[in-house]
Amino acid sequence: MRYLDVNLRVASAVAAAIVVLISTSAHAVESTCFGAPSNGRLQNGVKLPLNGPNFSSYSPLASELGRTYVHSKVLEVIVAAYTALEQSAPGRVFVYGETGWASGGRIRPHRQHQNGLSVDFFVPVRDRTGRSVPLPTSAANRFGYDIEFDKDGRFEDYTIDFESLAEHLYQLQLAAKARGVGIALVILDPPYLPKLFATARGSFLVQNVKFLKRAAWVRHDEHYHVNFAVNCVPIEDYHARTSTTTPATVSATPRSTRTPNFSSRRKSAESASVNSG
Numbered sequence: 001m002r003y004l005d006v007n008l009r010v011a012s013a014v015a016a017a018i019v020v021l022i023s024t025s026a027h028a029v030e031s032t033c034f035g036a037p038s039n040g041r042l043q044n045g046v047k048l049p050l051n052g053p054n055f056s057s058y059s060p061l062a063s064e065l066g067r068t069y070v071h072s073k074v075l076e077v078i079v080a081a082y083t084a085l086e087q088s089a090p091g092r093v094f095v096y097g098e099t100g101w102a103s104g105g106r107i108r109p110h111r112q113h114q115n116g117l118s119v120d121f122f123v124p125v126r127d128r129t130g131r132s133v134p135l136p137t138s139a140a141n142r143f144g145y146d147i148e149f150d151k152d153g154r155f156e157d158y159t160i161d162f163e164s165l166a167e168h169l170y171q172l173q174l175a176a177k178a179r180g181v182g183i184a185l186v187i188l189d190p191p192y193l194p195k196l197f198a199t200a201r202g203s204f205l206v207q208n209v210k211f212l213k214r215a216a217w218v219r220h221d222e223h224y225h226v227n228f229a230v231n232c233v234p235i236e237d238y239h240a241r242t243s244t245t246t247p248a249t250v251s252a253t254p255r256s257t258r259t260p261n262f263s264s265r266r267k268s269a270e271s272a273s274v275n276s277g
């Protein structure tokens with residue numbers, strides 16, 4: 001009995017050590033972003049979890065292919081927002097879309113998504129019975145991106161749940177602010193903006209979140225694109241480092257000033273969004 005007790009204690013200590021190791025390593029990865037969403041790179045990118053209690057990836061295959069990496073701060077914000085939504089929007093489910101490569105750079109067909117700060121989220125929808133369901137994303141509809149909603153936010157049996165969409169953006173903004181980062185820009189089809197601003201979180205969003213007011217050339221009806229605002233190293237530094245050092249010896253410490261140049265980044269995000277999203 002005593003022997004068993006000791007064994008159990010050893011086993012639980014080992015288990016606790018493993019948990020500490022896993023959680024430490026999960027938090028140890030700190031990403032570095034370079035440049036802007038439309039011309040950037042990422043170091044130590046982290047992969048979004050495939051799913052959680054109230055969210056899922058648009059495509060396990062695409063995730064497997066490495067298309068859902070983000071900056072570590074962005075991952076923290078996204079997961080924290082989903083966790084908050086379990087309380088503030090119980091029963092509602094969410095689907096995220098494309099983000100970017102582990103090391104950033106161009107990811108076709110997107111023009112942005114290059115430095116770990118751009119994330120596409122598919123619109124939360126309700127089915128004919130009013131139930132919150134994941135938007136059906138598969139290879140048949142180009143993983144959701146070929147879905148076309150009408151001007152009232154309807155597609156087949158699905159209706160865009162603007163209340164949940166607004167609550168999601170609200171929770172993203174809170175989670176970002178709590179971690180010392182922000183949301184630089186949200187792109188959603190402009191005709192939908194009045195519907196979004198008419199929700200319970202509408203006035204908060206008007207006051208605290210920047211939306212692209214004109215149409216991007218890709219219609220953002222089935223997904224909304226979010227650029228997060230995180231301090232990045234200038235892209236020139238990335239090229240300078242990669243031309244003189246091997247990636248393994250590159251320092252992860254940003255050389256640039258601590259003051260983010262959001263104005264120029266916002267401008268480039270906007271001008272690029274005219275060509276993409």
Ligand SMILES: [Zn+2]
Pocket residue numbers: 110112113118119120225226277
């Ligand atoms: Zn996008």
